Amino acid sequence: MRLIVQKYGGTSVGTPERICNVARRILETQRKGCRVVAVISAMAGVTDQLVKLAKAVSPQPTERELDILLATGEGAASALTAMAVNALGGTAISVTGAQAGILTDHHHTKARIANISPKQIHEMLSEDYIVIVAGFQGQTPEGDMTTLGRGGSDLTAIALAGALNADACQIFTDVDGVFTCDPRVVLDAKKVSEIAYDEMLEMAGSGAKVMQSRAVEFAKKFGVEFEVRSTFTKRRGTITKEETPSMEDVVVRGISLDRHQAKLSIAGVRDEPGMAARIFSNIAAAHIIVDMIVQNASISGTTDVSFTIHEDELENARTILMPVIGQIGAKRLNTIAGVAKLSVVGIGMRSHSGVAARMFECMGKSGINIQLVSTSEIKIAVIIDEKDAERAAQLIHAEFGLARLLASPSATRPLA
């Protein structure tokens, strides 16, 4: 019998009605002759409420206790889902992350999975139970509750699918899958039917928030194929898998946009070891997340260092950097808010040359100025003025013929 691991996100179980809907989907899957393990997130909003309570009793909540507190959200949602399945005539049983055998390290609030031994799940499945697993949770070897950090339920599902050697892993969410671009920006954006792990990772890291990178990395590491699809429709979603030779035929898999970015450039930095560390250690200490970092080639002993952050952090970063500029003897700090990052992703870039040139030419012809460029093997990212962002996405989407890709009925909500 086929074994399917499903994961339902917070929006999918956000109300009692939606929990009943999820229960019906689980039972439909079973009736098709499958055994089902369903991983459940906390009901939408619950985690935020719990965090608010924690902050109301403590300015800096103990992380061990925060894990116990937050894990109650998934515990409650999984028990409710099991009840709903049972109310519809099924036979479901809910388990905690610990009972599911998810052993982690001791890093509370962002624990890493050390080992999975889903003995209890195997037993329950062999007794024909539908097993409902509280997502996001694990347990230390000493029996303390841990949580897996943001997007942890995706990780639970993928890790369990791997450990159980499941035949399929389905991530149910509130979008139809991964799109060639945000359909609100590019009207003829299409759902992608297949995507390689590396592409998914680059998309996820570039504003297309389908899944957290950690879950995708885990899937890649253990070769777990998974499908991202909507809880609210019956449509097929996007399958993320090992790359196949035919995937390289598509030069660009998708385009993603990150808006509300700010660019900071430090000019005249001495080309000496330790300069970058002086700059970025101060930024990191303030928990400001740095995205792109570009350092130009050194000319006459000095270099320019540019990087991007969310524009909300700009004032904070400027305050931190002003004294550093003086200390390291750099010339000046230029900052600009209101920029966007546009990323073009595709493993086909490896075998197709000239992708960057074609992209830059397309933008240049339309008078869109490129302020910063950064590339990986399968991604080209540029910083442009935010007012140009949508037009650039539309132009590049058309240039690489993305709309002609796999047809899919219209999207309910956009993604990439």
Added chain:
Amino acid sequence: MRLIVQKYGGTSVGTPERICNVARRILETQRKGCRVVAVISAMAGVTDQLVKLAKAVSPQPTERELDILLATGEGAASALTAMAVNALGGTAISVTGAQAGILTDHHHTKARIANISPKQIHEMLSEDYIVIVAGFQGQTPEGDMTTLGRGGSDLTAIALAGALNADACQIFTDVDGVFTCDPRVVLDAKKVSEIAYDEMLEMAGSGAKVMQSRAVEFAKKFGVEFEVRSTFTKRRGTITKEETPSMEDVVVRGISLDRHQAKLSIAGVRDEPGMAARIFSNIAAAHIIVDMIVQNASISGTTDVSFTIHEDELENARTILMPVIGQIGAKRLNTIAGVAKLSVVGIGMRSHSGVAARMFECMGKSGINIQLVSTSEIKIAVIIDEKDAERAAQLIHAEFGLARLLASPSATRPLA
């Protein structure tokens, strides 16, 4: 070092501010040179919300899943309390019922404690932790979460106090202790400083809802002394303990009132085996809770059977009983709503004769009609018209000189 087990009820941890108040009390106790284990209930209202959610997804929620769901309430509150203690400079750690070593049978939603092995708590205490225990929870030998039924957190506290051989067990609640009568009814009702287990049991079973009977029974069985006191004041509460010879000097410990009762009398029941069973099995099957049952002595082969229920159940009970009356060949069913049960409790009754006579005389002189009488060794309960209830309580309170008992500053909220 003294070891104190404290229990804080749902009202005591009902808001973040109140949780911080509880944290301060816990730390004060520690600063007096005590080790502290604090048992925490779910925040007021949370359990009701969870039950509502359960009913929204299932007409008859699976009891195993209901336990997992409900236990999240205590899990969250205990984690929040631990955070609050830590935020105030203490060192607290929260544990589940399972980690506290509370092993139960398999009766989900009303599990009985089978064994307690608080090894982890001992270890944590020896490392100078304040241990915060999620109340109401236990675990089966197979590792499934169970809950201990209504008032289960009291039971957790008393059971742990026994197992840890604690020097004191304090039940913090929203009342100042046990009173000689409800101070809203009898203005000069006084807080009782000491009460025997049996008296507490009779008071609890008679409308004075300080603690669930199960917790008191457990305390009696294992000889655990406990104090019921207010979270919101510094006043001493009421200590429940083994009876001492001096306790018998007080004839009446307290008076309690149960209003909104209904009395049902079945006249002309044949004095044969099985008659009572025919009547009450039908009532029990409908989950109607029967309080007093009185059967008069048989005269000429037939007898009258009277009993009391909550008046909200009267219509339901009447519908059930009408056909039964015919089947068993009884004469008729008389029912009356709007009656009250007045109970007079005291272990001193055992050694003082004439308590009932004195009570009846006092009521008779004031024209209060007694409709039903039932007695135990330490309790006399009467059913009277609800309109007479307060006056009767005041008269009897004065008759037995209860106001002259132990002085205590005025009560914030009444109890018995």
